[in-house]
Amino acid sequence: HSKHLGRNGFNFYNEALNKNLQEHMELVSDLHKALEGGQFFLCYQPKFDFLTGEINSAEALIRWNHPQKGVIGPDVFIPVAESSGLIVQIGQWVIDAACEQCKKWQEFGFYTLGVSVNVSAVQFQRDNLEIVVEKSLSNYLLPANKLELEITETVLVSDTDIVKEKMAKLRALGVKFSIDDFGTGYSNLNYLKNLEVETLKIDQSFVKNCLTDEQDRAIINAIVQMANSLQLKTVAEGVEEEEVADFLKSIRCGAGQGFYWSKPLNSDEFIAFLYAQNNSYMPKI
Numbered sequence: 167h168s169k170h171l172g173r174n175g176f177n178f179y180n181e182a183l184n185k186n187l188q189e190h191m192e193l194v195s196d197l198h199k200a201l202e203g204g205q206f207f208l209c210y211q212p213k214f215d216f217l218t219g220e221i222n223s224a225e226a227l228i229r230w231n232h233p234q235k236g237v238i239g240p241d242v243f244i245p246v247a248e249s250s251g252l253i254v255q256i257g258q259w260v261i262d263a264a265c266e267q268c269k270k271w272q273e274f275g276f277y278t279l280g281v282s283v284n285v286s287a288v289q290f291q292r293d294n295l296e297i298v299v300e301k302s303l304s305n306y307l308l309p310a311n312k313l314e315l316e317i318t319e320t321v322l323v324s325d326t327d328i329v330k331e332k333m334a335k336l337r338a339l340g341v342k343f344s345i346d347d348f349g350t351g352y353s354n355l356n357y358l359k360n361l362e363v364e365t366l367k368i369d370q371s372f373v374k375n376c377l378t379d380e381q382d383r384a385i386i387n388a389i390v391q392m393a394n395s396l397q398l399k400t401v402a403e404g405v406e407e408e409e410v411a412d413f414l415k416s417i418r419c420g421a422g423q424g425f426y427w428s429k430p431l432n433s434d435e436f437i438a439f440l441y442a443q444n445n446s447y448m449p450k451i
């Protein structure tokens with residue numbers, strides 16, 4: 167019907183736009199159903215402490231088991247969840263599910279294992295996180311020091327009284343903060359003072375090619391040295407090779423995370439991984 171209109175290209179553009187909008191709206195409506203229908207699940211990726219050689223914590227990473235499309239990763243739907251405001255409810259579900267899982271790890275005997283949860287800037291600004299977190303912690307009788315919130319520099323750079331207050335309330339509960347993707351945003355170094363955040367997660371873009379890229383190594387080195395002298399912890403993200411792990415250890419980076427140790431695992435796989443890991447620490451007679 168619109169063949170003759172398409173000649174200037176304008177209508178094609180419109181149609182593409184419409185299609186995008188339609189897809190977007192479908193995704194939003196599917197996200198609502200996903201929340202109600204329990205289609206989200208969490209995977210867990212271990213963080214390895216270079217000093218002790220043990221897993222001290224795992225990061226919860228959301229996945230969506232879409233009934234038609236299969237498993238969808240967060241990069242596809244978190245931005246949509248943010249723009250539609252649904253991130254608040256999804257984020258609440260993530261916090262609750264992560265606390266429940268961490269309690270289960272304790273019941274399996276892994277008492278020291280902590281869990282970290284990604285909190286997007288929109289979620290941090292809009293939700294009463296201190297109430298949500300307190301509720302989940304008490305739901306599962308999980309000690310607050312087992313929960314860590316991974317926020318980005320975007321949250322910190324807004325530097326409003328509301329953000330400061332919220333962080334203070336969460337810290338008062340005993341919850342810890344780490345800065346995710348550190349080095350890629352606009353850092354507010356003020357937040358590195360006074361133990362407002364505990365850990366810097368060095369972004370994987372610096373880690374990925376650090377064996378061949380001298381500048382990446384220099385940046386990682388600078389971040390780790392600054393963190394160490396401020397008594398902040400460091401976790402390097404995206405470690406895929408042994409040589410990278412060796413380099414990080416040699417410059418006294420605190421911990422590493424990446425495919426070299428494990429990709430994100432579903433809850434059953436992760437428990438199996440923990441047991442296998444634990445067994446290898448047992449003395450061999």
Ligand code: C2E
Nearest residue numbers: 227228239240241244260284285286404405406424425430
């Ligand atoms: P992130 O928090 O920086 O998580 C790290 C991402 O890198 C994860 O992707 C992880 O699977 C991937 N990764 C880990 N190790 C390696 C490695 O060695 N090599 C490579 N190439 N990649 C590695 P994922 O799970 O797709 O998550 C992407 C982003 O989505 C996360 O980045 C985080 O910002 C966001 N996200 C994930 N779960 C949640 C959530 O529950 N809530 C919110 N708001 N955001 C989430």
Ligand code: MG
Nearest residue numbers: 225284316346
């Ligand atoms: Mg993260």
Ligand code: MG
Nearest residue numbers: 346347369403
């Ligand atoms: Mg990251």
Ligand code: MG
Nearest residue numbers: 346347369370
């Ligand atoms: Mg990221």
